[in-house]
Amino acid sequence: MVKPIIAPSLLAGDFANLGCDCHRMFDCGSDWVHLDVMDGHFVPNITMGPPIISSLRKSVPRDELNPGKFFFDCHMMVSNPEQWVPEIANAGGDQYTFHYESTKNPLNLVKLIKENGMKAACAIKPGTNVDVLFDLAPHLDMALIMTVEPGFGGQKFMANMMPKVEELRKRFPNLNIQVDGGLGKGTVEIAAEAGANVIVAGTSVFKATDPSQMIEYLRNEVQKNLVKRGIDE
Numbered sequence: 001m002v003k004p005i006i007a008p009s010l011l012a013g014d015f016a017n018l019g020c021d022c023h024r025m026f027d028c029g030s031d032w033v034h035l036d037v038m039d040g041h042f043v044p045n046i047t048m049g050p051p052i053i054s055s056l057r058k059s060v061p062r063d064e065l066n067p068g069k070f071f072f073d074c075h076m077m078v079s080n081p082e083q084w085v086p087e088i089a090n091a092g093g094d095q096y097t098f099h100y101e102s103t104k105n106p107l108n109l110v111k112l113i114k115e116n117g118m119k120a121a122c123a124i125k126p127g128t129n130v131d132v133l134f135d136l137a138p139h140l141d142m143a144l145i146m147t148v149e150p151g152f153g154g155q156k157f158m159a160n161m162m163p164k165v166e167e168l169r170k171r172f173p174n175l176n177i178q179v180d181g182g183l184g185k186g187t188v189e190i191a192a193e194a195g196a197n198v199i200v201a202g203t204s205v206f207k208a209t210d211p212s213q214m215i216e217y218l219r220n221e222v223q224k225n226l227v228k229r230g231i232d233e
């Protein structure tokens, strides 16, 4: 059974005020915040790394009574993802999403992430076949189907990625399936219908007049479809 999880991407926030934006998103009802780590090598952009995540964690400490709260979902768009696992764990990351395309041994990497106390997730770029996730999925806490080429916010949602989501959902009814890129009103409906339950949304949430309403809208769209499939928690 899965539930709707809405993860605003701080990539669309104000980089001079990331701590405030992080608090604002949780105050607006987000389940997670999505932190896009880019190294300028795996993708043609550079964003944040362990020092910023560590500062954000100090600004938004974990709630010991509610361990799932204030969840940092770290999307590692980096070459050599093995290198950063301990640092992201020490910085306060809760989930480590590596790219399938960036590692030679995904299963070993999953083990390393779990040994470091984080949840393990694997992402695939638009050009990567979903089949690569079938053997790995039973070991994962989440799979991420990219709906844009990774690297930049504000791009157009690729609806032709939905067969990947459908195929994964058919095979793994209890897996968290995340979509990332171009999600908002008009596209979340398509992703939710395909079976996605974890929605990353940067531009649509940060540019909304009322981010709380947008987060609620995204959550309702996912919930409706999970109920339809009979897999809601």
Ligand SMILES: O=C(CO)[C@H](O)[C@H](O)COP(=O)(O)O
Pocket: 009, 011, 012, 034, 036, 075, 148, 149, 150, 151, 152, 153, 154, 155, 180, 181, 182, 183, 200, 201, 202, 203, 204
């Ligand atoms: O991973 C990303 C880019 O690589 C971002 O998380 C993603 O693009 C979200 O931004 P938006 O909702 O504005 O499309």
